[in-house]
Amino acid sequence: MLYREAGQFKTTYGADQAIFPIPQDRWVVYAVIALAFVAVPSVANEYWLQAILIPALVFTLAAIGLNLLTGYCGQLSLGTGGFMACGAYATYKLSTAFPEMNILIVFLLSGIPAAAVGCLFGIPSLRIKGFYLAVATLAAQFFLVWLFNRVEWFYNYNPSGTITAPPRTMGGFMVTGPEATAEARYLVALGFVALFALLAKNLMRGRVGRAWMAIRDMDIAAEIIGIRPLTTKLAAFAVSSYVCGVAGALYFAIYLGSVETAAFDISVSFLVLFMVIIGGLGSILGSILGAFFITVVPILLTNVPEALGLPIGVALAKQLENIVFGAMIVFFLIVEPHGLARLWQIAKEKLRRWPFPY
Amino acid sequence: MSEAYADAAVSAGAPQAPARVFTETLLSVDDISLSFGGVKAISNVSFDIKQGEIRAIIGPNGAGKTSMLNVINGFYHPQQGRITYRGKVRKKMRPNEAAKTGIARTFQNVALFKGMSTLDNIMTGRLLKMKRNFFWQALYWGPAKAEELQHREYVEHIIDFLEIQSIRRTPVGRLPYGLQKRVELARALAMEPHLLLLDEPMAGMNVEEKEDMSRFILDVNDEFGTTIALIEHDIGVVMDLSDRVVVLDYGRKLADGTPDEVSRDQKVIDAYLGVPHE
Known part of the structure; x- marks a missing residue:
């Protein structure tokens, strides 16, 4: 009854193109964001934050990254763990080399090497598709983990081979290192997720997103309307890997605090892929739902x-x-192969008509 | 003369507006030959398309019609011959480069982006016109938003023109075939092409849908001034719509001229109906 669009008239294309064109949706989203930023840190205990919310947020970011590539651009990738490792090791190297640099800037910069590596491993996508491409990206996964394990420079010749997040503050609050409170780390992770979700959504509802989806749905037709497959696919790899790299940086510095390469092995890549599939391919909301679900x-x-x-x-x-x-994953894939995001959409459709059955 | 052919002749002979005259050549293909291994798809074909006309390419199955469009559009690169487009000899190019020069097309089997809505499909046609870079796009603010809305307005104009307002938000995968064809035409039109290539725009349609589509093709030609080259098997439609017709058979040009001339050509009649065995 509350969820009705009747009587809401849009008079500009701007209003029609909004992310949440229906005011009820908009209010719910504002409420969720306010809750997440204000209520959750003051209510949740250390266990909830550290064991559930922070990893869920970090994986949300990784899932958004992979969804950009796999869900929107249609390029299957199993290299997520490797790209996340790039971000993590870049954070470590940057923050130890430039201790004065603001840690947020370090996180943002850490995505750049990951983007470059992603681009490089995206080159085969110009020739191969589907499962074969997945195998090619698997090479990235194994090569990167091997590289970070083998080359001691990446972990500053530390004999144990682990990298540890150095203590860094932001605006007077400790956000990384052993003394950082769970609340502070949660808020950083949440901030990144909110920012990247918004940027990703904006990209995907504009020209860039349409070009990527065109490549995904029919590359021949995409080419006749003037899309260059080469640059488009490489851009998708770069942006996706950038986001995954930032997620890796948070995974290392915000969530775990100290990691070895084993933390970025193939199981992470699969986990993120499952999140994307269960949440819904080609949906930012799906990435969030999938990551929290898993x-x-x-x-x-x-x-x-x-x-x-x-x-x-x-x-x-x-x-x-x-x-x-x-069993739940199998059930899900059979009942709703388009993921949680699609289920949510169906629920909304039903809600609009409720209590009428038609 | 068989009945099917007689029908075509009748429709061609129906009272018509005086023939339109076109002078400026938009595109000409000279002596094009294309082969795949030992198979010759096109041999030594030449014809031209004049600015503003509706040009039909007809011929029996396997005559090389679609191959010809693929050559014009940059998918195939002919082994021999040259293409002059807007007064310049064209270099070997990819389809996306051809798109930049203002050549749009639709496909024989609908080639829409199945996962996207009608609106988004048509908006992809505006991609080349949108200039704001990546970072503006990510912000979706100021100039990027203004650009997006300005193109939305143009697309809405096309949606109105083709009468598909009601399916704006429908994913194209769910549309019936006839409407999918129309959305594909809309996407091509969104590119504001100089030359529009239509590969069997009416294949698999019923009479009403064919009439609608014919009307849209004439309207596009009339209102937007777009030059159209179309492949079509329905001879009645071809004779009614087109200003000039080129007939291909086994990769060779059989005839070229107005619908009237072509329909009286003995070689064309033989190609379509066969030659009686002595």
């Missing part, structure tokens, strides 16, 4: 038996979690 559901599954008072062992609970989680 990070939150395992935690729920671990805690549900406990909350119900069922006495099951830790090992069994872990196995159950895997089974249920796997």
